[in-house]
Amino acid sequence: MKVLLIYPEFPDTFWSFKHALKLAHKRASSPPLGLLTVAAMLPPEWERRLVDLNVTKLSDRDLAWADIAFVSAMLVQGGAARQVISRCRQAGLKIIAGGPLFTSEYEQFDEVDHFVLNEGELTLPPFLADLAQGRAGRLYATSEFADIEKSPLPSWELLEMKRYAAMSLQYSRGCPFHCEFCNVTALFGHQPRTKSTAQVLAELDGLYTQGWRGSVFFVDDNFIGNKRHLKSDLLPALIDWQKSRGGLSFYTEASINLADDEELVAMMVEAGFDTVFIGIETPDEAGLAESGKLQNQSRNLVEDVKRLQRAGLQVQGGFIVGFDSDTPAIFQSQIEFIQKSGIVTAMVGLLQALPGTGLYERMKGENRLLSDSTGDNVSASTNIVPRMGLETLQEGYKLILRTIYSPENYYRRMKAFLQDYRPGRARSALSFRYKLAGFHSLYRLGILGRERLQFWRVILWTLFHRPRLIRQAITLAIYGYHFRTICRRYIL
Structure with a gap:
């Protein structure tokens, strides 16, 4: 059996980092x-070929080679997934689909032959068994949760690693x-649920053996969900692994x-973590209470962010506007919080x-649900009827983005971050590709950039005052270029 494992293209959004990646030659x-991971669970005699449409194209030759296609996607990839499925159908391939998009919306994809949903460790084996017997059903789903200590090592050998900015690993x-x-x-x-420390180290060893020496993204939705295991087992092992191997940095x-x-933060930094994404959502207590974001309530969120950055973890933040309790004042409040906190990468x-x-069910019960399909972070669309009125919400949202990603405000946050940030262990030597990206970004x-005055002010300040952080400064400047490009194309 010859199988194509196809990953649809991401749209051009803040999270795609497409314009930043071009400068970084990724x-x-x-x-x-x-x-x-699915590839590693397939029968060993099957021939496998990965086609990630974010780094390559799906050719007619690929389609002619294959017998079946496995398609996985997230919600934001819905449009691209439909195009992939259509091409596979035209080529006469049997289509198997799974992942968050299809788990949520499988009824909307009539052209798919088989759905393998939820956690693949549980639903893929019975599908494969039925397929081998010629009696595969259309839907394989479960409400149970897998023991991820039984998850296989991902099939890294299918990748062309040099095309990616970071590798991925899941711990929990x-x-x-x-x-x-x-x-x-x-x-x-x-x-x-967590993998064993031995599994995580084996995955890192696999990446290292394949030649990877860059960043690794621990894709856990909350890396610190099991603090006890982190402190007693995983982080000490990662610290030892870095001492013997080194060359990798982590974010999560x-x-x-x-x-x-403080102890957990210090251990993470010593283990090689230098960045953490945190869902801040809103500085408004009413919005936090409404959304059930209890862990963010009754805190000095600005000081929390600064404490993490002073300890060696750059904070990237997620923010939301449109809660029922939001008034038009929320837009300025979000701007002020983002600027004061020094969160350079602020995803609103x-x-x-x-x-x-729960929100979906509540909106449905209140007849405020516009559709099942959600917007992305550049379209200024939402699938609910907001209390404040859609036009007011959209204009306020655009105001936030125009303001925080203006060169003046963006570089001001960059400098505030660079003043606070105290990195942990020394980074590895700069690769040729990174040096090339640095020269490209300088040019x-x-x-050429309209923001060159602000750019040079921060770059020169960094060189004179925090030269150890010049890599971070250039990286953040490249991110800013991407964010402003997105704003100009879709928001302004």
Whole structure:
């Protein structure tokens, strides 16, 4: 059996980093970890070929070679997934689909032959068994959660690693919190499940053996969901692994209560973590209460962010506008919070009701659900009827983005971050590709860019005052170029 594992293209959004990646001579942020894991679960005699449309094209030759196609996608890839499915159907391939998009919306994809949903460790084996017997059904789903200590090592050998900015690794699934707008607990449960330390080290060894020496994204929705195991087992092992191997840096996602645990933060930094994404959502207490974001309530969120950055973790933040309790004053409040906190990479979106969430059910019960399909973070669209009025919400949202990603405000946040940030262990030597990206960015931003005055002010300040952080400064400047490009194309 010859199988294509196809990952549809991401749209051009803030999270795609496409314009930043061009300056860095990369094609995509990270590879499709789910498909690489599925590939490792297929019968060993099957021939496998990965086609990640974010780094390459799906050719007629690929389609002619294959017998079947496995397609995985997230919600934002819905449009591209339909195009992929159509091409596979025209080529006469049997289509198997799974992943978050199809788990939420499989009824909308009539051309798919078989759906393997939820956690593949549980649903893929019975499908493969039925397929071998010639009696495969259309839908394989489960409400149970997998023991991820039995998950296989991803098939890294299918990748052309040099096309990616980072590799991916999953340590845990599930989150102990229950935010109304988030579908993580609906998909993976409240009780965090973890891989063994031996598994994580084996995956890192696999990446290292394949020649990877860059960043690794721990894709957990809340990396600190099981603090006890982190402190007693995984982080000490990662610290030892870095001492013997080295050359990798890590980043992940966590909840803001990470800032309360100085020991945990210090261990993460020593292990090689330098960046953490945190869902801040809103500085407004009413919005936090409404959304069930209990872990963010009654805190000095600005000081929490600064504490993490002073400890060596750059904070990337997620923000939402459109809660029922929001008034037009929320837009200026969000701007002021983002500027004061020094969160350079601030991802702001309109509230969306994802299928399977408490918010979705509440909006449906209040007849405020416009559709099952959600917007993205550049279209200024939402699938709910907001209390403040859609036009007011959209204009306020655009105001936030225009303001925080203006060169003046963006570089001001960059400098504030660079003043606070105290990195941990020394980074590895700069690769030739990174040096090339640095020179390219100096030319594109420092000579041709409309923001060149602000660019040189911060770059020169960094060289004189924090020379150790010049890599971070150039990287953030490249990110800013991407964000402003997105704003000019879709928001302004």
